[in-house]
Amino acid sequence: MEGTEQLTPRAPVQVEPQSTRILIVDDHASNLLALEAILEPMGQRLVKASSGREALRCLLREDFALILMDVQMPGMDGFETARIIRQRERTRYTPIIFLTAHGRDESNLVHGYASGAADYVVKPFHPDVLRWKAEAFVALHLRQRALQLQEAALWERERRVLERQGEQRFRRVLDSMPQFVWALLADGTISYANRGWLDYAGLSPEQGRQREENLRCFHPEDVGRVQLTWNALQRSGRPKEQEYRLRRATDGEFRWFLCRTLPERDEVGRLVGWISTATDIDDARRAVESLRATSEAKDMFLTMAAHELRTPLQAARSYADLARMKAAAETPPQVDRALAGIHRSVNRMARLVENLLDMGRLQRGELRLDESDVDMGVLLRDVVEHFQPLPEGRSLEVSVPEDLVLRADGERLDQVFSNLVSNALRYSPDGGVIRLVARAEPGWIHTEVADHGLGIPADQLESIFERFSRAHGVAYGGLGLGLAIARGIVERHGGRLWAESAGRAGEGSVFHVLLPRSLS
Template identity: 45%
Template sequence: MIPTEAPIDRPTESAPRQRASILMVDDHSSNLLALEAILEPLGQELVKATSGEEALKFLLQRDFAVILMDVQMPGLDGFQTAALIKQRERTRTIPIIFLTALSRDAAHIFKGYAHGAVDYLLKPFDPEILRSKVSVFVDLFLKEQQLQRQAALLRQKEREALERQNELRYRRLLDSLPECMWAARADGTMYYANQVWRSYTGRENGDLSLELFLEDVHPTERDAMRAVWDAAVKQGARQEREFRLRRKDGVWRWHLARAVPERDENGRMAGIIAVATDIDDKKRTEDALARFKATLDATLDCVLMFEPEKLTLTYANAGAARQLDVAVEELLGGSILKVESGVDEEGFRRLLAPLLSGTLPSQTYTTTHRRRGGSEVPVEVVLQYVAAGEGQGRFICVARDVTERQRAEAALRMANEAKDAFLAAASHELRTPLAAAKGHAHLAMLKLGGQTENGPGKSLTIINRQIDRMTKLVEELLDISRLQAGRLSLELERFDMAGLVRETCERMSVLAQAHPLRVDAPEKLEGLWDRGRLDQVLTNLLSNAIRYSPDGGEVAVRLVEEDAGVHLMVKDRGVGIPPEKQGLIFERFGRAHGSKYGGLGLGLTISQGIVEQHGGRIWVESRGVAGEGSTFHVWLPREVAQASAAAQASLSVPQHQVSAG
């Protein structure tokens, strides 16, 4: 029985205001300053770390309420640091919020949660939202500290209570419990409430009654709580109900109330004991999970979860039901193999093995999913394994319908093939009239006796030059067609590369009056290559160096011999190439500066094809700063026949459908 004596006075204990520590990890000091400005209003201790290693050192020295972690850092990145934090017993429960400007796709988000993140915010983020999220974890941390102190105080009071009379011992015990507690007689009349409830509601004085209790219950739930209390009194049975209880500062928090009948030695109901447990934080977490599930259900992608042993589906979102034309309930409990139609169980388990062992973080592959009626839908799948500590983990499968994408790719492929066929045909057809025009222009110039300074002779010179330019463009189009069709052949011969470099530079110097050409090459450097094609590559690089240096400046050409090949460098002092566009210039019709400097954007594509056909490689170095220019590098093996054979062998290796995430 709950004692009925008057409450015993206890000295109040004043404790200094507790502060939590927040760890901010980012390799950019500007980001740390920004985070400090956002979180300073919380009034907590802010600790800054500029690397994952420094963050781990801080974690050895103190406890933190929450960690804000940047994903991309030198050395240990955010994911690796989080994995090490979760391996340590003392720090594994610290919540981690990832802050990143990384891709938004599902693979990166699941990777963050797989490494123990409680949230994954993409930059730029709302400071108020970040501050709100951090304040929740700070409150949880401080509350946990408070509960630990209360538990220690409870143990102390229990030891003291053993020395007192039973009634006094029970009262002290009830008053020290963290939950609000009430006691009532068999007729439902309340006669006792513990100190926790009085402190929580601020009702330190006054007679206790059901009406007084209901005044602190949310208005929308008072009638329901009255009905629960009446049912407990009349039926003498256990009753439970969630409700909101007002704290003395006016804040409403969710509680779980349990009313349990108290019986005497004869089994008759002697009274009721009621306890209310604060579940507000749990309720908010459940609401957050519900919102997350609603988000998954709203996505068009198919999201499935299955356990690794029996491959049984444990979760399916609404997108899965739409994609597979089947109810979610029908999917749950079935095998993932009923959905995956492109592989048998043995092959599927081989696919899962590197994820289970941790060798790969995720798998990305294309397959088909089987619908209810037997039809199949092509999908791109991202598969990831999420461990569960000591328990069994689960696989998460996100499948996107790529039917429309495949149709678009097929249409684009057909359009490219048609375009290539047209370019090849048009180039061949243009060669005949160009050759005829070239011949007639040459014949006309002969009849004029070489008078090309003025009159018809000058016009014929201009016509002849434009015919040469048109012929070069046609040849480039033909070379592109040959590259696309794999018909660009090499005529290998042994010759002196150094001589070719000097000869080409002398020829180009006539066109480069404002661009002195400086050649640094050995006396002789022989090898087995296609002389005509390498002349074409070097001519193209020199032409580009001149064209993209409108203010003039020296063009340096250097040829050096290396162990297994030769290294050719062409450096100019022109406009340079921005780093983000350096991959574009080797694509067909790709130009870093648009049409400002002329050209079709085919020369570097053809040059790359010629160099790779030799078994070499071509690349560029440039900061994109005007005046600093660019440096193009060409590396070629000394024995092209062997290198080409090796390249062809590498091209014959089949491409797998699955790629590591």
């Protein structure tokens, strides 16, 4: 470094008792030693670099409060090094003092400031002047850092206050909920129980955090399931729900609750705890049980009534047949028509009775299938024959490839397609063609029954397969069991039955029956 002048020393700038780093860059070792000697009294850590590239490597490893850099260096000079430093986000605002022996040439000054210099020191310079400048920049850096730390501390304090307020507000919300809520640690330790549960169970907040005190509130028959559920949760780490009976402290009554447990995970997916809730379902459960009992009683009554009606209906049909046979020649036309009407009515009643009995068998899982090889073409043509002769303006068409055979109960499938054709005729008051089309699909036989009748509203395409359901009310007769029985029989075969319809009169409906080629 070139010779320096002597100035009257002055007291150094007072900075906070903190240390930081200063980077000094010069290609001459003697200059680096001189700069080190000048800056050492500041008490900061000095890092030396002998080239622009070495300086950039130092900046990649750590941050600096100040950079003192010689302008004239071989290879990458100070201006180019400064431009690269300013391009990096992390060092964009690090102050740079250029050291130059070219005097105060205006073009060099402009070039230096354009490259990112914060100050310029021209050689020869007084050591104290350089140190004062460095102390000023370091002091500014330390004060900025102190302000940043203070700001961060204020933000952290505000965050903690907001978290406490949020937690208090969250607890108040939880305490006002009708559901019971528990927060558990990952190992199952109860860290919180809301006021709803404490009041219901008659527990203090301390008791509400004790596992044994909580278990005493479960029905004795459910305690074992509680432990099994907890073991399953620990193994899977997945949400789970279960129904338990919990004792109410005021009267000792056990009520049914739906308990849900959800895992809590941190930002990297590690299990940190559990949240459990319990919702009172006792009234709903009792209502469902009452409805179930009523439904079972109704089904039992219908089954018994059907069985009781079966014998007299068979007798009535036999007597009507016998009367027509015995008096066939002498019977007046009006009497013959009356006997024929009795015969049709008895047959209709018999079909209704059989439908009731079949529905009961399906619900109890007692419907038996007698499997055999069934030719779909023969089956569908027999179904069509049942409905002959048809009134004028109506017709049934069958389209089935030859040798389309499946393993199934032929009589039950006859019942399915007879029900579908009967429905198609009933809901086609303006007549038209009803088509039965079957085709082979890999492993399946797909049959469609299509009409051009009233159609089915979109919101009823699924409900029509429920018991006693009728898309168009009672105006078209029937008990509303045919489709429910048909679907039950198809599903018993391992197949599917569904309907498609635009819901507009004249565009009709299509019923699809998908059956496996062989029973599993």
